[in-house]
Structure formats: C-alpha cells, structure tokens
Amino acid sequence: MTTETARPALDDRRWKALAVCLTAGFISLLDVSIVNVALPSMESGLGASAATQSWVVSGYALAFGLALAPAGRLGDVRGRRQALLFGLAVFTAASVACGLATGPTWLVVCRLIQGAAAGVVAPQTSGLIQQMFQGAERARAFGFHGSCVAVSTAVGPLAGGLLIHAFGAADGWRWVFFVNVPIGVAALVAGNRLLPRLPVRNDGREKFDPFGVLLLGAGVLALLLPLVQEQQWQGRAKWLLIPVAALLLGGFWVWERTQGRLGKAPLVDLGLFSLRSFTLGALISLMFFAGLTTIFFVLSLFLQNTAGYSALAAGVTILPFAAASAVGAAVGGRLVMRYGRSLVVIGLSGVALGLLGVVVAVQLVPGDGVGWAMALPLVIGGIGSGLTVSPNTTLTLTLVPVRGAGAAGGVLQTGQRIGSATGIAVVGSVYFAHVANHGRSTTALQLGLLTATAIILVALVLAVADLRERRAHPGRDDLTAAVPRGLGESGAGEKVGHGA
Template identity: 55%
Template sequence: MGTGGHADRHRTGHVDPPDSGTRAGTPERTRTDQQEAPRRWRAFSVCLVAAFMTLLDVSIVNVAIPSIRNGLHATESDLQWVLSGYALTFGLALVPAGRYGDARGRRNVFIAGLALFTVSSAAAGLARSASWLVAARLVQGAAGGVLNPQVVGLIQQLFRPAERGRPFGLLGATIGISTAIGPLVGGALIALAGPQDGWRWVFYVNLPIGIAAIVLGWRLIPARPHELQPRESLDPVGVTLLGTGVVLLLLPLVQEQQWHSRAKWLLLLLAAGVLAGFVGWERRYARRREPVVDLTLFRLRSYALGALIGLIYFAGFTAIFFIYTLYLQSGLGYSALLAGLAMTPFALGSAAAAALGGRTVNRFGRPLVAIGLTLVALGLAGTVVALHFAPGHTAPLAAAAPLLVAGLGSGLVITPNQTITLSQVPPSKGGSAGAVIQTGQRIGAAIGIATVGSVFFARLAASGGHWSVAFRDALFVAIALVVVTLAAAVADVVAGRRAARDARAGQAPTTSRTG
C-alpha cells in the first residue's frame, strides 16, 4: 500500500521525499545535516547572488539602449547584438558547462564563470566603440551560461529531494525578480549617473558584487565530492553538435528584426538536421560512456513535460517585458526609470509567489503550476482591458493591478515547475539536466521575442504608429502562448490522475488478499 502511494506521487507530479532506503543511516546523516545546514545555506546564498547578477543582465540593458546609441553612436545592428548576443552565447554555454560541472566539480566551474562574468562586465563598461561592447557582451553571456547550471546542480547536491522546494523557490524568486526588475535598476542607474555615460554603470555595478561573490563562493561552496574523482569523458562530439544546432536555431530568431531576407529561416531546417544528428550520436555514445545530455531523462514525464512547459512559458513571459518597454519608452515617452517602475508590480508579485510556490509544491505538485498559469493569463487579459479603458500616459497605473496578478501567477509557475521537473533527476546529473531546461527557456524566450516582436512591429506599421494598438495585439499573442502552456500543464495533471487511478485499481485485488 505504501509503495503504491509512492508511485502515485511520481505520476501526479509531486516531489518525493528521500528514499526510505537511507533510513539505516538516519541518525548519523541527521547530525551531519544539522552541522552542515548553516554552511550550505550560506553557500546557496552566494549562488543566488551570482544567478541574480547574470539574469539581471538579460533585461537591465533594455532601458540603456537609447544611452548606448548616443554614447557610442551605435547602429541598429550593433544594438541588436548588444541585446541578443548575450542571450545567444548564454544559451550556447549552458549544457556543456552543466555537463562539465557534473563531471569535474561545480565549485571551480562556478568560480571560473563568475570571474569571467565580472571581468567582461568591466570590459563592457569601459567600451569605447560599439564593436568593443558587442564583444564584451558575447563573453559576458557565455560566462553567465557557464555559471548558471552550477546553481541548479548545487541545489541537487546540497539538498535532499524533500528539502529542495525552498531553495528552488528562492531561485524562482530570483529569476522572476531579476527579469522584471532589470529595467528599474537600469533606469535608476542611468538617472543617477546621467544619460551620457549612465549606461556604463549598468555594467560597473557587477564589479563589487562579483568580487565579493568570488571570495565567498571559494570559501563556502563545497569542493568536488570524493566519489566523483574519476575523470569522465566530456563527449566533445556531442557538445559540438549541440552547440552548432543551438546557434543555428537561435541565430535567425535573435536577428529576426535585422535580417530581412526570408532565407534566414532555412537555418531552422539546418538546425533540425544537426539536432537530429545530435540525438542519434547521444544514443550511440550512451552505450559506452556518459553523454553530454542523458536522453533517458525524457522518459520521465515530470522531466519531459516540465521542459516543454518551461520552453513555451518563457516564450510568452519574456516577450511581455520586451514589448512593454518599447511601448512605454518609445510610444509614451517615459524615461528609463519610470518605465522600470511600471514593471515593479509584476516583479513584486512574482517574488512573493515564488517563495510560496517553493514551500507548497511538494503538497500540490503540477496543479499548482496550472493555477499559476491561469492567473498569468487572467492578469494579462486584465492588462488588455485596463489599457482599453485607460490608454495614454495613465496606462501604467491602470495596468498595475492586473500585472500584479500576472506576477503572482508567474511566481507559481517558474519555481514549482523547475522543482517538479528535476524531482526525479539524480544529483550527479543535476547540472546538465538543469542546463537543458535553461537552454529550452532561452530558446523559448528567443522564439517569443521574435514572434511577439514581429506582431508588434507589423501592427505598429499597419496602424500608422498607434503604439497602444500594437502593444494590445502583441499582448494577445503572448496570452495565447501562456494558454498553450496551461493546456500542457492541465494535460499532465489529467494524465497523472488517470495513471494514479489505474495504479490504485491494479493494486486493489492484492490489497484485499493481504488484508
């Protein structure tokens, strides 16, 4: 009977407690956990600071674009690469870095990525030309991609399954806040430092934080566990195929506004062929050694559905900030600071709900994600209604309440979904498994910005420069993406309950015989 309940929780998307087989060593492990708990939470705090810094740089630069254009006389192509180049190299580095951390130890990889991020931030702030800034942003993105998988891997390493809800909740809050509050922080820095060179402080602010995190990370993050000492193959062919496929997939998406020729979409077909070759290679390679991506993880419904939900949701979620920033700054003439303030309700809601979601995900499982997606869809629909009745300069005030609702929903999506998705992944594969999810999120974000952005600019041109119309119609596309994500989550909940019901029905005769 107890075994059946354990199986039911797997099928319904709940996060399982530690295996009962560990109970023989419970007293000793409990004492060790009590001794190590303060240190591991301090180590995790360093990880959160580093993750916040790297994810903040995804959105903080948006509001600095006008200042960068004026300060460096940058072209539209230069500005596009400042924004999209970071996302491109970030996504490219995730999986190889996650695999390397799993195989060689996460602390050293974390520190190396953090050091490279800090140095490249300084280089970006010192940029004397647009090309210099683009190069620094490419390195900065790659460094962020090296660092972030180690955070997920360290959660898997430092915390047992039943304990991971809280750290994943804090990580989810960090993701939500960093994405949403980036424009506010960037706007405040530009307002304080001045419009001419204020954009440089968007990068300089990383220096003291990065240096402090390097020192604390080296002292607090545990070194590579002894059982991982044998050196493992890093699957260089698999890394090359995956990297090539990701670049071919992301490049036409991140350059969608700059490359006007339709021939760019042929790269997607080429990407599909390369990624198909990657899958074939990984299956063959896995017969002999550990591959860069363990494809057997996708046999777990919790992992496969969670990765899909993350990809589609980030397509809608990330695009919202892209079009809202354009609408407020270019359409309504808001300053960078005021545009950032307008997004604060979403950030606050996301932070509060992410912490709650992390604590309650073990109890509710995937239905919590479905509830969050419902709130996001309702909040965004409410934003459309609010902007219809209060267009123009009062729009941000009218949209504050529905954006708060959407933010609360988002906090119940990102954290619980990540916790459930990784719940059955062995700690030894935590870095690479988390990196695959993050890569999917980066691809989703690129797809969303390309799709929603295309609708935005097309409607702007067709309506004769009516920014509110363009924003409304683009927001409808973002809502549609959220609804598709909701459908996937609901399908998973229904399938999980059906599987649990079938399992109980199959065990009923056995139960009656054993009394």
Template identity: 55%
Template structure:
C-alpha cells in the first residue's frame, strides 16, 4: 500500500489519462462536419472515425487489464498512454479519411490499454473503506469528459477555424500526454506480485475468443447506419456463441492457470448487477450526446461551439454530485444509484416537455435546467455504481474486472447509439426533417434504457436488504 503522500499524485496522473482517453469518445462528434469538408470523407468514413475508436477501445479492455494485474500496471499504463499520444498526433496530421480512420483505431486500442489500469490502481493504492473518494473522482472524470467533449471540441474549432480546427481536437492530447507519461513512470508503483507464481502466463486462446466475440457483437452496432438490411444482426448471436465458448474455455483453463478473466466474479451479486446497470445506463447516457449534437448542429443550425455549450449544464451537474456520491456511497449503497437513475429519467422527461413547447431555436435555453437535473442524477449513478461493483473484487483481479466492466459499458454505448440513432433517423425520415420530433422520439428510447437500469438497481437493493435481514435472524440470540 503506497503512502498517503505518493498515492494521491499517482491517482491524479491516472485521472488525467482517463480524462484524455474518455474525452475522445465524445469530442469528435462536433468535429464531424469539419472533417467531412476538409478530407472529403463520406458517411461511411465519418462513421468509422466515430465508431472505430469505440470498437478497438472495447476489444482490448479485459486482456489489457489482466496483463496489468499480472505484470504490473505502471509499464502497461505508460506504454498505452505513449501510444495514445502518438496516435493522437497522427490523427491530427491526417491527409485522408483512411489515414484518420487508421489513427483512430490505434488511438482507441491505446485508450483501452490505459483505462483498466486506472481502476486497478485505485484498488491497489487504497483500502476498501477509502475507495469511495478516489472512485468518486474517477466517476466525475467519466461524467465530465463525456459531457464536456463537445464543448471543448466546439471551442477548438471556433478558435482555429472550421478547416483546421478539427485537427486540434486530436493535437490537444499531445501537450498533455507527454508530461503525463513522464509523471506516470515516476509516480506510479512498479510491478506488484499480483499474479500467482507459475500460473500467470497470458491466456492467448481466452484473449482471442473474447476479442472475436466482442468484435462480432459490436460490429453491427457501430455500423448500424452504414450496413443496410437485417443480415448484419446475425453477427450478434454469432458473437454470443463465441462468448459462450470463451466462458467454457476460461472455466477449464482456470483450473490449471490464471485465465484472462475469472468467471467466479460473476458469482458476486454486486459485480454482476453493477455491470448490468453500467451497460444499460451507458446505452442511454452516451446516446443522448450523439443525437443532441446532431439535433443542434444539423437541425437547428447552431455552431459546434454553441452545441457544446448547450450540453454544459449536464457536465456541471455531473461534476457537482460525482465526488459527493463517492463519499456517501458506502453509507447508502445501491439505493443511491437508484435515486440517481430516477433523477436522470425525470430530467430527460423534462427535456421532452420543454421541447414540446419550444421546439425551435430557443431549445438550448429551455433544456438547460432539465439537463442540469439529469447531470446531477448521472453523478450519483456512475461513481457509486463503479465503487459498489468493484467493492468485493480481489486486488489481484482488479484490472481484468474493471476491464470487463468497461467492456460492458462500451457495448452498452454502442447498442444505445445504434438503437437511439435508428429511432432518431427513422423519425427524421418519416417526418421529412422534423428534427424536434425525431429528437423527442430518441429521448424516449434513452429514457427506456435508464428505467431498465433502475429496475436492476432496485432488484439489487431488495436482494441486499433481504440478505441483511436473514443474517440478522441467523445471528440473533435464541429466545429464552
């Protein structure tokens, strides 16, 4: 366990890296029109610029997390961050759509290497009762980076111009990534003996099966608008079949050596239901910003900067409650997550009501207060849920457990963008350009994902309460 003086700077380094890599999930949204003009990128190319990052991000999370568990997180973190910085520079210098897509694929994979190390470091550096605060800070980073991405992207494009501003959306990572890599090598703890001797070789078959399974599930989701026809959905049952094979292999392999992921973690109710809540919430949470940016820029004709500013209330609300939620989660448990989900659903419902009465150019103003409420709720969801989900996970499996949790979130985000985006574009076509109506219809689906996540949170709360009552009865002294 690191001393108090050293572990907080180490955490700060991890949070900066997490912010950079998660920012690139959403910052590109507002740059797509500029990229289309500058590089003459077609719809398929733009889709790959956006979704290719998410695809490779999700593919490497679990094996990278496991590799860090076994071989030490510092080296894996620094290598991943250096690769992310270099690929960001390559993306900014892109001279063609193919060049930019290739750089984004590498950038996403590097982000997937970095992120599970951050959660693993929190598990390693802080004792269980202390983890609420650092996980609260990580939750704030997750919420803020996703919401502030369009604002920062819009500001960069406004400052540098529509022709070259999109390049700075990527270049901005370089002056941050270089010193962060140097500080990481100095401050992060070196290799820790987290794997069991003689059993920690890399599970290549498990890595391959997991990668193929996740790829098959994600591909039709991230290419929903580009691959027409129903045949693409056959990839999902094929992917689930491969993932079932992965589960069987891991069960057998785990008897002899250390697998890429311990399936026994799903025997922990807190981990299983927490991962489900994360998947469902990210399906609704991420999709909102995707359609919101399209609605404001293409539907209402606002600039990238105004579109980014309009999402700021959500970011501010999330920042205000994320760290607070991390501090109080151990006292309130999963009911705190349920409360946050209710607030998000109410806030998004209020956005729909506001758009009904002000569907045109005044929309950003009337949506500000409802988005603030949804953001306040989001801060009570992401941080507490992550803290509770990883609370019972052994430190030796923290990286792979965090990687699987984030893989579920990436799959949820892709599914949400596909589902919500499909409804959005279908409504837009049916109403011949009725942007406000299409956005409201998309919000209904996003709210649906949030409400299903709420059902899972309530179920976990009820099961926890029932288990606590049973333990009380078992430990109570016999009468007489």
C-alpha cells in the first residue's frame, strides 16, 4: 500500500492512536507520584526499610531519566510504534512483578525495570505526535499531552490514597502497581490495532551510537544520583559526583560533535541546540519542572505530617490543581499558535501567583481548614501550569525535524527529570532543614514554596526575555524561521501531518 492510499485510514484513526499514546504516557508518569503515599504501607506490609523506600521512589526516577534519550533515538531509528509497544509491555509486566514482590530487593529491582520501560515509552509519545500531526492540529494534540502530564503528576497522591484506603495498609501498596495492569493490557491491544505503521527512513547512517549512550548514561547518572539521594546520603562527598557528571557530559558533547563531523549519526543531533526555540524551550521546561514537582512533594508532607490529613484527604486537597491544569493545557493547545510565547508568560505568572496564594492561605487559615483555604490558589496555579506545559512543548518542538522527534523529545524530557530531581533536592533541603532546626512545619512549607516560586520566576524571566526579543525582531520568530543547515535531512515543514 502506498503512503498516499494509507493516508485516509491514518487520518481516521490518528486521534484514537493519540489516545493510546496518552494512556501509555499517563500510567508511566502516574507512577512517579502515586508511590509516595504508599510508602508507609510498604513499610508495614513488606518490612521495607527507609533505604528501600528511597530506592522505590528514586530508582524509578533514575531509570526513567537514563532511558529517555537513548530510547528516543531508538524510536527514530527502529520505529516509534514498535518502541512504544515494547516499552508498554515491559512496564506492564514489571508492574505485575512489583505487586507480587515478596521482599525489598525484588521490589527495588522490578521498580528499576519499570522506570526504564517508562523512559522508553515517554519520548515515543511526543515523537508520534510530531509524526502524525501538523500545525494547529499538532498544537491541539500537544494540548492533550500537556493535560496528561499535568493530571498524572498531580492525581498520583489521590489515586494512591484511594487504593490504600480500599485495600488496607498491609496490602494496599501492591494495588498501586496492580492498577497499571488492566490499563496497560488494554492500551497494548488498542495500540497494536490503532498505532500507525509509519515508514522508518533509514539511509544507512541511522545506526545506534553505543559509546554515546554510555557517556550520556554515565553523565546523567552521576548528575541525578546525588540529587535523588540527597536526603538519604549523608555528608558532602556525594556532591563530588557533580563535577564528574560535568566531565562526562562534556565528553559526550565532544563525541557527538565528532560523530557529526565524520558523517555518522550521533545519539543526539547537536544541531537541535542551534534552534533558538528548542534551546530556550528546554531551559524553560527544566526550570519549570524544578519548581512544579516540588509543590506536590512539600504539600503532601505538610498536609499529612502537620495538618493531620490522611493520604486520601491530602490527595483530594491537591486535586483542584490537577483539574485546573488539565483545563489549562487543553486551552493552551488551542491558543498557542495564535499567542505563542506570551501564553507561556501568562502561565508561569499564574503558577507563581498561585504558589504565593498558598503561602498566604496556610498563614491565615491554620489547622483542618487549610485545604479549603488553598483551593483557589491551587486552581490559579493549576491553570497556569496547563498554560505553560502544553504551549512550551509545542513551541520547543515546532521546528524539530520529524525524523529526529523522538531523540528531541528524549532530550527535552531528560531535562524535565533533571529539573524535577534538582528542585526536590533544593526545596526538600530548605523544608527539612527548617523542620529539624525549628520544628515549625507551617513555616517550613512556606519557605519551601517560596523557594519553588523563585525557581518558577527564573523560567518566567527566560520566557519574558524571549518574548521581548521576538517583538523586537519579529522576522526571527522561530515559528516561521527556517531550520538551520545540518539539522537532519528533512525540515520542520515535512508533510507528516497525515502520517506520511
């Protein structure tokens, strides 16, 4: 069947295919946060030590982050459909294994496998969106993707609380993993039928770069490990891994440039960073996720440890943020082609305003009523979050050639994972240091949220600077600029909107 005859069928089912992609992405991102509220259940039901609990959370984040860029490249070279289905199958099987764990070591190992599989799934989603949609439809698809990211991140504590409440403290933690299984199986069946079998363009240069994978993986591991283990590893020696990470990542950069000069296909096309839209968008995304992820981290601690909320009540309290964020992302996906970076500026301003509103709310309404007091600020912050994630993703990837969309998505999401780990380490240090020294968790929460707000404001400054530059030089707007030479062999204007 020719590409032309295949197009009508692909047009009919690509939105259904998008639903499969978003479902796979949803459960993989949900597992970043859903486990947090199940840690006490793991301790009582499995005898999981503090170190085991730490690795159940951080091990997933590490494996997730390490797999992203290589998996994105793998999808570009071997096919995103195959890569997504493979990652989803492994993720579902690992979820079963986690739920059946009889000991801490079993659970940690399976959790690492689960995280790596999630890292395989994530870049295929953005790559398939790039490949199946174009223009305003692509922006709309990324709007739905932004809703998925926002809801999965924020609804985790609520879903975990419901499962623990339903199945009890002893075995409730197992259902945190088992809940993925029916969803994963349904997505696999639907994906096998609906995901388009799009052609993979391979001209002989499209080979994997194992040494590049090794350098990047070692560099990301050295960077993330002291961040995700900041609370568990005592002393300052762990920070020696940061300069080691800088050396490894510097070596990776040199290696990739050499690969490009020799005419070989690198793991990451460094020409991506000559695209102003990609570089700036990736930086904004990194800083935004550094601030965003910490919100749920410190709020969950405060609500359960200080306000006396149950895990379920804490999840319900955070729900307004998730709902508002989903709405904001959907709206942002429809408006981004009209308003561009100004939408991101509005979104980041809303997040900062919402966080400051929560700081004021916990000061004015202490005790049990704090959840109601912070509802409106969380709605404002949630709408701002939705208006940031979706438009920024669209603007960041808009000029990325489709043949490199998976690798670009992997790089973008690796930055998000690094930002999340950094933000939790920084804000967590502020929160726990104040609790340890003063024992006033309300003030600790306020200091933590103010730190998160400062991080969000850095992203806002970047977005405002970019907006001013665009207005000063409208001809340099990345949405209409040409792709620099050397960035792949096909430009952003490739006719791929119909799955070609």
